[in-house]
Amino acid sequence: MIDNPRTPALFALVAGLILLTGFVQSWNTALLILNMGLISAIMSMGVNLQWGFAGLFNVGVMGFVALGGLAAVLVAMPPTTEAWSAGGAQVLAGLLSGAAVITLAAVIRKRMAPSRRRAVALVAVLVGGFFAYRAIFDPGVEAIEAVNPAGTGYLGGLGLPVLLAWPVGGLLAAGAAWIIGKTALGLRSDYLAIATLGIAEIILAVLKNEDWLSRGVKNVSGIPRPLPYEIDLQNDPGFTARAAEIGLDPVTASSLYIKLGYAGLFAVVLVLLLWLAQRALNSPWGRMMRAIRDNETAAEAMGKDVTARHLQVFILGSALCGIAGAMMTTLDGQLIPTSYQPLRFTFLIWVMVIVGGSGNNLGAVLGGFLIWFLWVQVEPIGHALMQLVTAPMADGSALKAHLLDSAAHMRLLTMGLILLLVLRFSPRGLIPEK
Amino acid sequence: MDLLNAFIALANFVLVPAIAYGSQLALGALGVTMIYGILRFSNFAHGDTMAFGTMVTILATWWLQGMGVSLGPLPTALLALPVGIAGCMALLLLTDRAVYRFYRAQRAKPVILVIVSMGVMFILNGLVRFIIGPGDQRFADGERFIVNAREFKAATGLEEGLAVKTTQGITLVTAIVVVAALFWFLGRTRTGKSMRAYSDNEDLALLSGINPERVVTITWLIVAALATIAGVLYGLDKSFKPFTYFQLLLPVFASAIVGGLGNPVGAIAGGFIIAFSEVTITYAWKKVLGHALPESLEPSGLVQLLSTDYKFAVSFVILLIVLLFRPTGLFRGKAV
Numbered sequence: 001m002i003d004n005p006r007t008p009a010l011f012a013l014v015a016g017l018i019l020l021t022g023f024v025q026s027w028n029t030a031l032l033i034l035n036m037g038l039i040s041a042i043m044s045m046g047v048n049l050q051w052g053f054a055g056l057f058n059v060g061v062m063g064f065v066a067l068g069g070l071a072a073v074l075v076a077m078p079p080t081t082e083a084w085s086a087g088g089a090q091v092l093a094g095l096l097s098g099a100a101v102i103t104l105a106a107v108i109r110k111r112m113a114p115s116r117r118r119a120v121a122l123v124a125v126l127v128g129g130f131f132a133y134r135a136i137f138d139p140g141v142e143a144i145e146a147v148n149p150a151g152t153g154y155l156g157g158l159g160l161p162v163l164l165a166w167p168v169g170g171l172l173a174a175g176a177a178w179i180i181g182k183t184a185l186g187l188r189s190d191y192l193a194i195a196t197l198g199i200a201e202i203i204l205a206v207l208k209n210e211d212w213l214s215r216g217v218k219n220v221s222g223i224p225r226p227l228p229y230e231i232d233l234q235n236d237p238g239f240t241a242r243a244a245e246i247g248l249d250p251v252t253a254s255s256l257y258i259k260l261g262y263a264g265l266f267a268v269v270l271v272l273l274l275w276l277a278q279r280a281l282n283s284p285w286g287r288m289m290r291a292i293r294d295n296e297t298a299a300e301a302m303g304k305d306v307t308a309r310h311l312q313v314f315i316l317g318s319a320l321c322g323i324a325g326a327m328m329t330t331l332d333g334q335l336i337p338t339s340y341q342p343l344r345f346t347f348l349i350w351v352m353v354i355v356g357g358s359g360n361n362l363g364a365v366l367g368g369f370l371i372w373f374l375w376v377q378v379e380p381i382g383h384a385l386m387q388l389v390t391a392p393m394a395d396g397s398a399l400k401a402h403l404l405d406s407a408a409h410m411r412l413l414t415m416g417l418i419l420l421l422v423l424r425f426s427p428r429g430l431i432p433e434k
Numbered sequence: 435m436d437l438l439n440a441f442i443a444l445a446n447f448v449l450v451p452a453i454a455y456g457s458q459l460a461l462g463a464l465g466v467t468m469i470y471g472i473l474r475f476s477n478f479a480h481g482d483t484m485a486f487g488t489m490v491t492i493l494a495t496w497w498l499q500g501m502g503v504s505l506g507p508l509p510t511a512l513l514a515l516p517v518g519i520a521g522c523m524a525l526l527l528l529t530d531r532a533v534y535r536f537y538r539a540q541r542a543k544p545v546i547l548v549i550v551s552m553g554v555m556f557i558l559n560g561l562v563r564f565i566i567g568p569g570d571q572r573f574a575d576g577e578r579f580i581v582n583a584r585e586f587k588a589a590t591g592l593e594e595g596l597a598v599k600t601t602q603g604i605t606l607v608t609a610i611v612v613v614a615a616l617f618w619f620l621g622r623t624r625t626g627k628s629m630r631a632y633s634d635n636e637d638l639a640l641l642s643g644i645n646p647e648r649v650v651t652i653t654w655l656i657v658a659a660l661a662t663i664a665g666v667l668y669g670l671d672k673s674f675k676p677f678t679y680f681q682l683l684l685p686v687f688a689s690a691i692v693g694g695l696g697n698p699v700g701a702i703a704g705g706f707i708i709a710f711s712e713v714t715i716t717y718a719w720k721k722v723l724g725h726a727l728p729e730s731l732e733p734s735g736l737v738q739l740l741s742t743d744y745k746f747a748v749s750f751v752i753l754l755i756v757l758l759f760r761p762t763g764l765f766r767g768k769a770v
Contacts, residue, residue, distance in 0.1 A: 057545055130739075187757055189545045190476040194687045195757065198750030201684060205743050343559065343680070347552055354549060409563040416556025420533060423550055 007362055007431050014369045021377070028252075031259035033376050035331060038266035039324050041368030044352035045277055045361060046320030051350075052359035052433070053286065054313040055293035057193045060180070062345035063200030064318045066207055067176055068169030068325020069335045073214050075165035076224045076330075077157035080147060083212075087143030088155060091212060094137025101129030144212040154215045163226050165326045166269065173322025174315045176203065181311040200346065207337040214335060221334035227261045230254040262331055269327065270365070273320060277361045289313060290359075321349075343412065348375060351419045357429025366431055374418070375411055382410030440725035442594040446583070447721070452713040453706075454602040454671055457609035460705030461664035462682065463689035464616065464698055465657045471633040471696035472653040473534070475547035480661060481683035482558035485676050486525055487662025488669045489566045491518030492573045499575070507577035507600070509670055518666060522658040529554055530654050538650070555680075562676045571674040574601055594725070601670040612663055613702060616656070620698065625652060633696065681746075685712070688749040692756045694763025703764065711752055712745040 018037070022030035043061060050056040105125050112118040145153045176199075184195040208216050233239045233254035243253035280286050292299040292306055300306050329335050348371065356367020386407040393400040422429065462484060469477045477483075494514035504510050533554060537547055580603045583595030620626040625648075632639040632649045640646060665679060672678075689708045693700025719737040727733075740748065756764060 055545075057548070183754060183758060187761070190548055191691065191757055191761075193476065193548065194684075194691060195750070195754060198684055198688070198746060198753060201681075201746040202744075202750060205747055209741055209743050341677075343556070347556065350549070350552060351556075406564045406567070409560050409568070412556050412560030413564065414560075416553045416558075416560060419553035419556065420550065423546075423553065424533075424536060427546075 004431055007366075010366055010370075010430055011362075014366065014373065017373055018369075021373075025380075027256055028259065029376075031256065031263060033373055035259060035262050035266060036328075036376075037369040037372045038263065038270050039328050039331070040349070040352060040372040041270055041365040042273060042324040042327070043321050043349045044356065044364040044368040045273060046317040046324065047349050047353045048317075048356075048358055048361060048364035049277065049320065050314055050317035051353060052364065053281065053289045053293065054310060055189075056185075056310060056314055056317075057189045058196045058314065058317065059193050059342075059346050059350070060196030060198075060200035060203075061321050061349050062340050062342050063196075063203035064173040064176065064321035065325035065328065065345050066200075066203055066337065066340050067173045068322035068327070069329035069340075070207060070214055071169035071172045071322065071326045072162060072165040072223055072329040073220045073335050074157045075160050075168050076162035077220060078159045080152045080154065080156035083144045083147040083152060083155050086147055087140035087212070090140025091137060091144065091155070094133055094140055097136050098129075098133040101125065101133060104129070141210075141212045152215075153218070154212050154220075161226070162224050162330050163265075165330065166323050169326025170319040170323040173325070174319040177315045177318030178311070181314045185307065185310050185314060197342070197346070200342065204337060204340055207335075207340075214337070217338055219334060219336045223329065223333050223335070225333060226265065226330065227258050230258055233257060266327060266331075269323070273323075274361055274365060281361060348415065351415050353429075354419060355422045355429060357431040357433065359433030360429070360431050363429050363431035363433075367429070370430075371415070371418075374414065378411040378414045379408055382407040382414075385410075436593070436725045439592055439594045440722050442592055442596050443722045443725060446594065446596045448710075448713050448717055450596075450598055450602055452710045454599075454605045455713065456706035456709030457605050458664050458668045458671065458705075459685055459689045459709050460702040461609055461612060461660050461667070462686035463693065463701035463705050464613070465660040465664065466686055466690040467693070467696055467698060467701040468653055468657050468660070470690070472629060472649060473538070473547070475544045475551065476687070476695075478548060478551045478683065479529075479555040479558055480686060481680045482555050482562065482676075483522065483526065483658070484661045484665030484668075484682065485562045485674075485679035486558055487518045487522035487658065488665035488674055488679070489518075489562050490521030491515055491662065491666050492566065492571055492669070492674060494518060495573050505576060508604070509574050509576045509601070511573055511666055511670055512604070515663065515666055519659045519662045522662045523655050525558075526654040526658045527651065530650065559676065559680060562679075566676070568676055571669075573674065574670045576600060594721075599671070601667070605667045605671060608663060608667060612660070616660075616698070619656075629653065684746055685709075685749045688753040691753055691763060694765040697763065697765045700763050700765035707764075708749045708752065712748050715739045715748045716742045716745050 014037075018030050018034055021033060043065065046064075047058065047061060050058045105122055108118065108121050108125060112121065144155060147153060180196065180199050184192055184199075187195060207214055210216060211218065214220055230251070231254075234250045239254070239257075240250045243250050246253070248256070288299070288304060289309060291302075292304060292309055296306050352367035352371040353364050354367070355371055356365070357363025383404070386403050390400045390403050462480065465483070466477060466480050469475070469480070491511055491514045494517035495509075495511045498504075498510050498514055503513065505513055533550060534547070537550060542550075577600050579597055580600055581596055581598040583597040586597070587593075587595045618626075620630055628639065628644045629649050629652065631642070632644055632646065636646075639649075665674075668679075668682065685708050689704035690701050691704070692707055693702070693704030717738065720733055720735070723737055724732050
């Protein structure tokens with residue numbers, strides 16, 4: 001599995017950096033970095049599957065991550081029974097009618113010969129269908145959103161254990177990827193990029209606007225946890241006694257315990273997915289994917305179904321992003337649609353893949369940890385640096401205040417610089433593909 | 435039923451804003467399409483290039499305002515625009531020298547250049563936020579309206595008012611002047627012709643003695659001017675915020691692709707198509723229909739097809755439809 005001597009050294013370096021954070025700053029910060037690093041590693045494995053294995057240029061990662069987050073809400077939140085009885089059936093009927101309209105349009109397009117009549121029929125079905133859909137759908141939405149708008153105002157979830165949301169998040173993202181892939185995968189690489197970028201924005205617009213589904217910008221908080229709450233641990237005499245034995249106060253001990261618990265859960269998922277991805281990479285399927293990536297025409301001439309394979313790997317990679325998104329929302333305990341930003345959730349993941357080494361799963365994982373560490377730590381480092389630079393300036397000068405305030409934006413600059421430097425001097429990444 | 439009032443309401447809420455927005459998008463899309471035609475990659479940093487040029491212009495505007503200089507009824511930013519363009523030109527030439535030239539020499543694949551432009555995007559984004567901060571900046575001054583809604587109502591005696599902002603007028607005039615100048619340059623001058631030749635067939639252009647580095651440099655200079663003008667016009671019309679400019683990347687790209695990447699006429703048409711569809715689909719038609727239809731048919735709801743937050747969705751649905759049925763865009767673009 002490991003045939004590059006640099007690999008263990010680089011992983012040891014990242015582990016060392018996180019441990020250093022623990023010793024110098026606090027173990028809480030270190031564990032936070034570790035947890036998000038584990039999640040980032042999964043996202044970057046997903047992008048690596050698409051870009052590194054198959055050469056698909058997907059810059060809609062944010063959308064799939066957000067869908068994973070939605071899954072956490074839909075699976076784990078308790079159902080709002082009142083809202084269901086007020087308009088649940090109506091909304092479902094509306095969605096079904098929308099699907100029926102699209103199916104009908106597709107059937108017309110397939111069955112009728114291309115002609116002016118077909119175009120007219122298509123437009124009539126789509127326009128008429130849109131108004132019919134809105135007529136059925138809108139009253140249901142209003143009824144749902146009127147149910148206790150300050151507290152719920154949405155359908156709620158299924159009230160199932162939140163761990164189930166992880167695979168469901170993957171499935172949701174996979175479903176979306178199937179629809180997108182069916183339409184957009186035939187496009188050239190940079191058209192596909194723009195299309196995915198736009199689709200991610202559309203998914204986010206849906207999350208922000210459809211209050212009946214996920215409360216929109218009113219956010220969903222208090223998503224059930226797979227682990228106990230800190231406050232319960234602190235009230236548990238057995239736990240406090242054990243904490244005292246190690247010499248920790250109950251508050252710190254409970255917070256570390258929970259974070260370690262999450263780290264354990266995430267690590268299990270990461271190892272499992274990494275094992276699967278490695279098996280895939282080294283299987284005949286993986287060799288075929290790389291053959292398609294390197295020369296589509298030749299692979300097609302050998303009888304490989306390029307479009308189908310692209311669709312397959314696009315769905316798999318997106319599913320990984322969805323799983324990671326569900327894990328992240330579980331960790332946060334809340335879904336905040338406005339917090340999804342393309343720079344953070346799409347382009348940063350790309351930096352991880354490129355820096356780590358595209359085409360190599362271990363590289364992607366390493367990139368996930370390393371870039372996440374830098375993303376978190378560049379801010380305090382930048383701040384310290386700015387303090388050093390501005391130290392000789394007079395207190396209260398406008399420039400000094402501006403420079404100190406702006407230190408927070410150093411991280412974007414640094415990420416861009418790292419990406420450009422790696423692309424220039426080590427274009428295959430830190431752990432290159434074999 | 436009152437068709438005149440309906441038309442005024444339509445002009446006020448749909449036509450005027452969409453024409454202004456369409457001009458801004460068209461200028462942005464022209465920049466994207468020029469880079470695609472000559473340098474042959476989709477520049478993800480274009481939104482942030484617009485933000486950078488606008489930022490320099492804003493800083494120069496503040497300086498001019500501090501000196502007490504103003505243009506009377508016109509915004510001071512127009513006076514500062516050349517400074518912004520110069521700043522943006524310097525930046526783009528620098529990034530070309532430091533970043534893109536290396537990959538051009540290697541003849542790297544276009545998709546590699548796209549990833550490289552992602553890195554440039556990060557840097558520019560950080561740079562702009564570092565210098566001017568992530569917040570909202572308003573820098574329009576001078577007269578606010580060319581046609582004021584209240585005065586319009588008083589003058590015509592109509593029920594509906596029509597308001598045309600100064601910035602909307604300036605946008606349209608500037609866009610027409612810039613586009614005319616650009617087409618004159620591309621079609622009539624020797625340098626412009628050499629650029630079109632290079633865009634059509636690189637090898638043949640090289641054989642006929644066209645200096646590729648010169649073509650590339652001039653492209654960056656033109657793109658800097660286009661991006662800055664587009665950004666400043668957008669900022670004057672709405673407001674300047676780095677994140678909004680980053681998001682402008684989406685409709686700008688949609689415009690360029692819908693029109694056909696690499697085709698300047700297409701970029702302009704695409705800009706207006708995207709702008710008009712965004713505005714018409716997210717506009718609440720109640721007022722216009724209320725005037726246009728007989729009273730018995732007057733709509734009770736807002737008659738808004740989609741909420742305004744779905745405007746990105748609109749441009750992308752159009753983009754997808756065009757790509758699926760006419761993969762090279764409405765006007766024939768090029769494919770690399």
